[in-house]
Amino acid sequence: MPYIDKDNNIIFELEDMEWAWTNAIDLIDVDDKSLKMCYLCKFVMKKDDYYQDSKNETGWVIDFINSSKLKKNYNSYSNIIAIHYNCFKADIKTKANMSKVIKRIKTLIWKNITEEDLKND
Numbered sequence: 053m054p055y056i057d058k059d060n061n062i063i064f065e066l067e068d069m070e071w072a073w074t075n076a077i078d079l080i081d082v083d084d085k086s087l088k089m090c091y092l093c094k095f096v097m098k099k100d101d102y103y104q105d106s107k108n109e110t111g112w113v114i115d116f117i118n119s120s121k122l123k124k125n126y127n128s129y130s131n132i133i134a135i136h137y138n139c140f141k142a143d144i145k146t147k148a149n150m151s152k153v154i155k156r157i158k159t160l161i162w163k164n165i166t167e168e169d170l171k172n173d
């Protein structure tokens with residue numbers, strides 16, 4: 053589970069990556085073990101593409117769903133979700149607590165758009 057170290061840094065562990073991935077948005081037509089959708093930009097994320105450094109800026113990172121109650125909730129598996137590093141960096145979240153937004157997004161069915169789909173348009 054995420055925790056805060058003595059220097060006040062939030063530390064994620066390997067199992068947090070799995071939970072953040074599990075909590076991310078499913079696409080109906082792809083394997084959710086390898087592909088999910090970023091709830092902010094609605095584009096696909098590849099599980100293998102975990103953000104390490106500036107060489108893979110299309111990668112994903114772990115973010116908090118509700119950062120307004122971080123002190124209470126930081127150590128919860130249900131409060132983390134995978135999002136693109138670039139979306140995280142762009143700071144485009146509309147509020148500190150995105151749990152209602154994410155719940156609404158999860159009520160909809162999302163499909164991956166392939167290169168083939170784009171050709172047929």
Ligand SMILES: [Zn+2]
Pocket residue numbers: 090091092093094095135136139
């Ligand atoms: Zn994104």
